[in-house]
Amino acid sequence: MSLDVSPALLEKAERGEVSDAEFVACVRESLPYAWTVITGVIAEADGAPDGFADNETPPPSEAERGQLLRALASDAIRGGLERHFGVKLAFQNCHRVAVFKTSQVDSDCYRAFVSPRGQLLNQSPELRDC
Numbered sequence: 001m002s003l004d005v006s007p008a009l010l011e012k013a014e015r016g017e018v019s020d021a022e023f024v025a026c027v028r029e030s031l032p033y034a035w036t037v038i039t040g041v042i043a044e045a046d047g048a049p050d051g052f053a054d055n056e057t058p059p060p061s062e063a064e065r066g067q068l069l070r071a072l073a074s075d076a077i078r079g080g081l082e083r084h085f086g087v088k089l090a091f092q093n094c095h096r097v098a099v100f101k102t103s104q105v106d107s108d109c110y111r112a113f114v115s116p117r118g119q120l121l122n123q124s125p126e127l128r129d130c
Contacts, residue, residue: 051101
């Protein structure tokens with residue numbers, strides 16, 4: 001299961017829409033490792049002149065890697081986090097999380113990161129089994 005959804009939040013979702021704030025709180029509580037990595041990279045990007053930062057540190061276990069995969073592979077979760085923080089998230093190799101200011105989405109740096117070439121250049125033997 002991806003998220004630990006409280007009975008109250010599930011009931012609310014069954015009745016209609018939930019707010020981004022409620023959804024993001026559920027993500028924060030359910031995926032604490034992913035939340036820590038993503039908010040850490042966002043803090044780094046806030047201080048970067050080009051608005052870019054990334055995390056290349058592999059997770060300490062498969063459980064933490066799974067949290068990153070769930071957070072960034074889900075359109076709803078990734079989109080909720082992007083709206084909440086006002087950033088664009090990008091992802092490579094099961095753990096390389098990058099953050100871009102929304103104004104940088106059309107930048108050379110962003111296009112290079114999300115390109116097939118960028119993905120290929122980020123490969124190494126130790127990442128092939130992640």
